[in-house]
Amino acid sequence: MKYSLVLLALFSASTMMAADVVKDTQIQTTKVAETKVAETKVTVMCPANECKKVDDLEDKIVSLESKLGQVTQKAQEQEKVLEKNRKMLISVIGQGVAPMNTSSPAQAYALAKRAAVADAYRLVAEKVKGVRVEGQDVIKNMMVKRSTVRTSVSAMVKNANVVETTFKEGLCEVEMEILLAHSQFAQ
Amino acid sequence: MRSRDGNSSCSLAICSVILLNSLVLNASEYLISYRYIVKDMTLHNESLQISHAMKPCQGKIHNSIELPLKNDDTINDIVKKNPHEFIDFIHKVGLHLKHQESTKNAQNSFTTILTLKTTCFKVDFNENFAKISPLK
Numbered sequence: 001m002k003y004s005l006v007l008l009a010l011f012s013a014s015t016m017m018a019a020d021v022v023k024d025t026q027i028q029t030t031k032v033a034e035t036k037v038a039e040t041k042v043t044v045m046c047p048a049n050e051c052k053k054v055d056d057l058e059d060k061i062v063s064l065e066s067k068l069g070q071v072t073q074k075a076q077e078q079e080k081v082l083e084k085n086r087k088m089l090i091s092v093i094g095q096g097v098a099p100m101n102t103s104s105p106a107q108a109y110a111l112a113k114r115a116a117v118a119d120a121y122r123l124v125a126e127k128v129k130g131v132r133v134e135g136q137d138v139i140k141n142m143m144v145k146r147s148t149v150r151t152s153v154s155a156m157v158k159n160a161n162v163v164e165t166t167f168k169e170g171l172c173e174v175e176m177e178i179l180l181a182h183s184q185f186a187q
Numbered sequence: 188m189r190s191r192d193g194n195s196s197c198s199l200a201i202c203s204v205i206l207l208n209s210l211v212l213n214a215s216e217y218l219i220s221y222r223y224i225v226k227d228m229t230l231h232n233e234s235l236q237i238s239h240a241m242k243p244c245q246g247k248i249h250n251s252i253e254l255p256l257k258n259d260d261t262i263n264d265i266v267k268k269n270p271h272e273f274i275d276f277i278h279k280v281g282l283h284l285k286h287q288e289s290t291k292n293a294q295n296s297f298t299t300i301l302t303l304k305t306t307c308f309k310v311d312f313n314e315n316f317a318k319i320s321p322l323k
Contacts, residue, residue, distance in 0.1 A: 097228040111230045117278070118225040118299045122286045149290040158281025 088180045090127055091163075094120025096172045112172035113165060120162075120176035125155035128180065214311045216240040216322070217262055221277050221303040227296055235274075236305075237262055244307035244322045251320030252276040262310055265317050273319075277303055280321050 082088050096115025098108035131151050138146040157178070164175040218240050223233035254269045266273045283304060288297035311318040 095228065096225070096230070099229050114223060114233065115225045115228055115230045118223070118230075118284075118301050119228070121282065121284050121301060122299050125284050125286070147290075147292055151286075151288045153284065153286040155284050156281055157284055159279060162275075 082180060082182050082185070084182045086182065089177060090124060090180060091175065091177045092120050092123035092127065094118070094123055094174045094176060096174070098170055098172070108170070109167050109172065112167065112170070113174060116165075116172040116174040117162065117176070120174050121157050121160065122153060124157055124160060124176065124178050125153045128178075129153065129155045214309060216244045217308050217310055218305050219277075219303070219308050220305040221274075221282075223301055225299040225301075227298075235266070237266065240307055244309070246307065246322035248309060248320045249323050250279065251318050253316045253318050256312060256315060256317045260317070262317070262319075265319075276319070280306070 094116045096112045096117070096119055098112040098115075102108040102111065131153055134150045134152075136146075136148045136150075137144055160176050160178040162174055163177050166173045216239075218236075218238050220236045221234070224231045252272065254265050254272060256265060260268075280303065282301040284299065284301055286297065286299045288295065307322045309320050309322055311320075
């Protein structure tokens with residue numbers, strides 16, 4: 001009887017200890033599970049197929065960004081910049097036409113050349129200073145009634161040289177060059 | 188060592204003063220303006236105005252041109268005899284450009300105006316040539 005009571009006490013004590021150990025292990029396992037979940041939260045965002053799509057899009061964006069960078073770099077290389085202590089030669093070809101009512105071919109040539117020079121000056125100004133562009137479209141009842149584009153240039157041009165003049169079939173062409181230096185634009 | 192005619196440097200100085208005075212007396216100032224309009228690739232209007240300056244101009248001489256001159260030629264005669272050279276020179280001096288272009292319903296038209304604003308020119312009348320230079 002005595003032995004049976006001692007055995008009972010030991011058994012109960014052992015069961016109690018076993019229950020505690022089980023609780024501890026359960027807590028530990030849940031903690032580990034939680035940490036694992038926390039770690040995998042970042043990576044697991046979507047189902048497998050959609051994740052692939054997102055990855056593909058990201059790759060595309062990266063490639064497009066690299067392409068854009070290359071294009072801008074090329075554009076910067078192509079755009080001529082007037083640096084200090086350097087000169088830049090700009091060459092243009094202006095065109096002009098003689099008026100209908102001229103008294104002689106010589107007069108026609110002279111007048112056409114004057115018009116061609118003015119055109120060449122305009123081209124030089126456009127290249128160096130740029131063009132102001134204004135556009136206006138009038139739309140009525142879903143139809144374009146009037147479309148207008150206005151461009152204008154205003155500049156001071158000096159020291160331009162006429163390199164070559166050709167006059168053929170009433171059209172005069174003047175090749176003009178101008179040498180630009182950084183000091184001319186220094187303020 | 189002195190030369191036979193006395194102080195040569197003094198005589199040289201007097202001669203140069205006389206020469207300079209004569210040059211100055213023959214120099215005069217003119218106001219010149221130039222403008223031409225090109226419309227749709229055709230020259231429309233060209234005008235060159237030359238007049239005596241009523242009061243002395245201020246400024247420094249810049250690049251100049253030398254044109255042949257006969258005895259009693261005035262500035263107008265010189266320009267009439269050498270129009271291309273003079274107009275090219277004015278182009279070199281610098282022209283103000285104003286260009287306006289408009290495209291209405293795919294029909295294009297443009298006007299370009301080149302102007303030399305009234306500028307003072309110093310003209311030195313020498314024996315065989317006249318030296319024209321702008322004052323800026």
